Amino acid sequence: MTDGTNRGRTVERALDIVDYVSTVRSPVKLSQISRETGLHLATAQRIAATLVGRGYLRTTDAGYVVGPSVLSLARAFTLQDRLSVASFPVLQGLTASSGLTSSIYVRTGDSRVLTCRVEAPQPLRYQLPIGHRLELTRGGGKVLLAFLPEADFQEVMEGFHSQELANGRNQTREDLEREIDVIRTRGYYLSVSERHLGTVSLTAPIRTVDGEIAGAVNIVAHDDTLSPEEMTELRPQLMNATRTIGEQM
Structure with missing residues (x-):
């Protein structure tokens, strides 16, 4: 095995550790990191120590947490990411005209990440920070799932069996596949109480001039307002926002 291959595997393992720790709300023990990443305990300990030294992880009495170096990467992303830069003024206009919180999500692996957000004058009762990860199989994530390359789509679906939504409905694989077909036909998705009970959202994909899916725009409100x-009546405003952003990509 070449040194280059060894280095590549070490980088992958380090990223696996950072990815895992970043998705957990509380500190995690080394044994948890080893189990969840599939790394030998000694390997996980060695890599984690390096990440601590570089500031990507931090140790506490309760376990490992994400370190401050991640913040600098997040800041650099918001300044350098073309989609975020192009989206922000468009989201400001969309929120001003609709009165709703508007957001940009992009796909990363089998999840989606919130990269840009403009809060409504009357904010939601729950808050999501920039960088928050959500699944592709619930709510607006289904839009990004629907337009994945076929191989990636099949990989996500093979790992999905069923899922309980916030409204209590058990979403089966067959349910999800039917909804994906509808999204591909309509080009948008209306979600009602899937992630948070009492919320309704509308999501549509952002297509670049080359036809690639760069992300998705989402607007959301509580169903008592x-x-x-x-919400569906706001579709023209949402689609106009996605077109405007897409034209700048």
Whole structure:
């Protein structure tokens, strides 16, 4: 095995550790890191120590947490990411005209990440920070799932069996596949109480001039202020926002 291959595997393992720790809300023990990443305990300990030294992880009495170096990467992303830069003024206009919180999500692996957000004058009762990860199989994530390359789509679907939504509905694989077909036909998705009970959202993909999916625009409200029918009426504004952003990509 070449030195280059060894270095590549070490980088992958380090990223696996950072990815795992970043998705957990509380400190994690080394044994948890080893189990969840599939790394030998000694290997996980060695790599984690390096990450601590570089500031990507931090140790506490309760375990490992993400370190401050990650913040500098996040800041650099918001300044350098073309989609975020192009999206922000468009989201400001969309929120001003709709009165709703608007967001940009991009796919990373089998999840989606919030990269840009403009809060409504009356914010939601729950808050999501920039960088928050969510699944592709619930709510607006289904839009990004629907337009994945076929191989990536099949990989996600093979690992999906069923999922309980916030409204209590058990979403089966067959349910999800039917909804994906509808999204591909309509080009948008209306979600009602899937992630948070009492919320309604509308999501559409951002297509670049080359036809690639760069991300998705989402608007969301509580259903005691906006009904699903009223949310659907905002579709022209949402689609206009996605076109405007896409033209700048």
